[in-house]
Amino acid sequence: RNMSQGNQTTISEFILLGLSNQAEKQKFIFVIFLSMYLVTVLGNSLIILVIGLDVNLHTPMYLFLANLSFADISSSSTSVPKMLMNIQTKSQYISYEGCFTQMYFSIVFVVIDNFLLGVMAYDRYVAICHPLTYTSIMHSTFCLLLTVCPWALSNIVALTHTLLANQLIFCNDNTIQHFFCDLAPLLKLSCSDAMINNIVKFIVGLSVITFPFALILFSYVCIIRDVLRISSMEGKWKAFSTCGSHLTVVFLFYGTIIGVYFFPLSTHPEDTDKIGAVLFTVVTPMLNPFIYSLRNKDMKGAFKKLINKSHFFLLMS
Numbered sequence: 001r002n003m004s005q006g007n008q009t010t011i012s013e014f015i016l017l018g019l020s021n022q023a024e025k026q027k028f029i030f031v032i033f034l035s036m037y038l039v040t041v042l043g044n045s046l047i048i049l050v051i052g053l054d055v056n057l058h059t060p061m062y063l064f065l066a067n068l069s070f071a072d073i074s075s076s077s078t079s080v081p082k083m084l085m086n087i088q089t090k091s092q093y094i095s096y097e098g099c100f101t102q103m104y105f106s107i108v109f110v111v112i113d114n115f116l117l118g119v120m121a122y123d124r125y126v127a128i129c130h131p132l133t134y135t136s137i138m139h140s141t142f143c144l145l146l147t148v149c150p151w152a153l154s155n156i157v158a159l160t161h162t163l164l165a166n167q168l169i170f171c172n173d174n175t176i177q178h179f180f181c182d183l184a185p186l187l188k189l190s191c192s193d194a195m196i197n198n199i200v201k202f203i204v205g206l207s208v209i210t211f212p213f214a215l216i217l218f219s220y221v222c223i224i225r226d227v228l229r230i231s232s233m234e235g236k237w238k239a240f241s242t243c244g245s246h247l248t249v250v251f252l253f254y255g256t257i258i259g260v261y262f263f264p265l266s267t268h269p270e271d272t273d274k275i276g277a278v279l280f281t282v283v284t285p286m287l288n289p290f291i292y293s294l295r296n297k298d299m300k301g302a303f304k305k306l307i308n309k310s311h312f313f314l315l316m317s
């Protein structure tokens, strides 16, 4: 319909409106997001470093955690630096290619977070409900498969959405009501029919959330059933404490989804999308390292060892 409007100008760049257009708020947003971004990068890098350097932590649970930390760093790196740069340079532009690249990677890392939480729940299920066969089930090839599959699947999902969005025609309106090129606000801009994109977005989105969630639910039902069978209080606590951190992250992640989309703070759907995106790409990636390192004895121990070691090297030099 819009094709026949004559001078069909294809858009070569988009405008990212950001979180706010008021100048005083921009400064505040800059400081807050820069701080959160630095905490995310430092905290998660520390987790990867601690796990990488301590052989005692080279178990499936911690290797999956290192993968989650890597996905968290990448997830906030897709959107936050560009947003900070735009605030600082007082420019709102992003190129067409930049926009699609940003969309591709933001989908990859949110999807992978979902899958990794499912894989981590399965790992705890095997550890608690089948402790004797744990090492034979979670051998290194299978663990590698459990990390490669989420990476592969999330890239397929992102590629599907990106290629489908690339079929759309963007003509008059190039203003994205968001702080990065997210799929939903981009689809709204298109002047061609985005019905197929929306159907695919709905089906893929639903399955990407449902399958890991079902795996988590199944794992924890079995875990709770088995833990309740343990007679000593101390044994119960010991079994359950290994999944406390994971359970906290799961509650944080799905609690956020439910909170944002079922009890929205604002009546504007755009605001809900923005709040959701801030929570998923900035806040939860920042909190994951704290949850894991504050609640976990082994992580704390390995961290102290690392500090002592670096102290030693500093004294030597």
Ligand SMILES: *[C@@H]1O[C@H](CO)[C@@H](O)[C@H](O)[C@H]1NC(C)=O
Pocket (backbone or CB within 6 Å): 048, 060, 063, 064, 066, 067, 070, 143, 144, 147
């Ligand atoms: C992710 O997990 C795999 C296998 O489970 C492991 O070999 C790899 O080192 C992990 N990646 C990171 C960044 O730790």
